[in-house]
Amino acid sequence: MRETTDILISGGGVAGLTAACAFGSAGFRVICVDPAPPVTAADDDGADLRTTAFLQPSIPVLRASGLWSRLEPHAAPLQVMRIIDAGGPEPEARLTRDFDAADISDAPFGWNLPNWLLRREMVARLAELPNVSFRPGVGFARMLPREAEALVTLTDGTQVSARLVVGADGRTSPVREALGIAAQTIRYGQKALAFAVAHDLPHQNVSTEVHRTGGPFTLVPLPDRDGRPASAVVWMDRGPEIARLATLPVPAFEAEMTARSAHVLGPLTLISRRSVWPIISQLADRLSGPRAVLIAEAAHVVPPIGAQGLNMSLADLAALLALAESHREDPGKAAVTDAYHRQRHLEVRARVTGIDLLNRASMVGAPALRDLRAKALETLHSVRPVRQILMRAGLGAGRPG
Numbered sequence: 162m163r164e165t166t167d168i169l170i171s172g173g174g175v176a177g178l179t180a181a182c183a184f185g186s187a188g189f190r191v192i193c194v195d196p197a198p199p200v201t202a203a204d205d206d207g208a209d210l211r212t213t214a215f216l217q218p219s220i221p222v223l224r225a226s227g228l229w230s231r232l233e234p235h236a237a238p239l240q241v242m243r244i245i246d247a248g249g250p251e252p253e254a255r256l257t258r259d260f261d262a263a264d265i266s267d268a269p270f271g272w273n274l275p276n277w278l279l280r281r282e283m284v285a286r287l288a289e290l291p292n293v294s295f296r297p298g299v300g301f302a303r304m305l306p307r308e309a310e311a312l313v314t315l316t317d318g319t320q321v322s323a324r325l326v327v328g329a330d331g332r333t334s335p336v337r338e339a340l341g342i343a344a345q346t347i348r349y350g351q352k353a354l355a356f357a358v359a360h361d362l363p364h365q366n367v368s369t370e371v372h373r374t375g376g377p378f379t380l381v382p383l384p385d386r387d388g389r390p391a392s393a394v395v396w397m398d399r400g401p402e403i404a405r406l407a408t409l410p411v412p413a414f415e416a417e418m419t420a421r422s423a424h425v426l427g428p429l430t431l432i433s434r435r436s437v438w439p440i441i442s443q444l445a446d447r448l449s450g451p452r453a454v455l456i457a458e459a460a461h462v463v464p465p466i467g468a469q470g471l472n473m474s475l476a477d478l479a480a481l482l483a484l485a486e487s488h489r490e491d492p493g494k495a496a497v498t499d500a501y502h503r504q505r506h507l508e509v510r511a512r513v514t515g516i517d518l519l520n521r522a523s524m525v526g527a528p529a530l531r532d533l534r535a536k537a538l539e540t541l542h543s544v545r546p547v548r549q550i551l552m553r554a555g556l557g558a559g560r561p562g
Contacts, residue, residue: 172329176457185293196300201281236272306451325493334459340450
């Protein structure tokens, strides 16, 4: 027997779950599948220990999805983005510049939450939506686009007739492959180490990127843990160096991470396990095909700089949802899928290119190039209108409001 639905979402990561909540809250019938059940506790095997900073433009999407009221009590606000250049002879701060949200807004830049907690709250929200069927352990196998529907076969043999298929299934997206859409990939020879730390000095809602070589060392505020200030860390460097760091005994690792942080929050104490993630840039040649669209990492992947990745994904979702709501009778028609590609592809390409350049700048090892990077930071920060433009661009906002 064939099932019918308005929206079939392939992918149960943070982006796919948010999309399921958004379309479900908007009244669409939704089936969301993922071959791997979500890990919703920090200590469970496979837990995603990274964090996500939701920037201001993403909050309306979360609010409309019925998610923000669940997430806000657990979120740490990000009031200041601090960039430190520690590219001198010793790993210590030689230039510190703050980008304060107060320059452009009454609200923080964004709010930070652990990824495993996002999955927990999103799954709970889906359980409240009778028009959404979430099927962990079941994946997308293949699809046949037709004039009025896409016939999708799932890995358990179920056949689904969907008006629109949304590929939110990651950088090796099965939906993208089924559509025959190629993706251009840049490999940097980098990996990222993700973990959480406690520290004696308060973070004061400041997100700090420390640049030296190999990639940034980023500290992002978390709520206090056991009475101590806490932060999430993403440490990017060349692959062999990350492999070495990932297996260091804890005391040696704590000494190295404290030194790499330029001691900005005092001694750092490891309070989670360490997880390793590959760093690439990737962009799909198209963001749509017949009866289907690509969002999130199925469409674009960027290094974790400036909290851009998932916020680009939620911008995808906001654009797609608006188009679908204006064509409720058939949210998968070409008027929706083609318009989605046109609206998002140039914007996404520009951001992927910009973050690629920032990442390359963060990797430089030669002292002369590190000096040039510090000078560029000083120049960009020192002119207030330029600083404000950069901050608005980072938020994904347009002209001054």
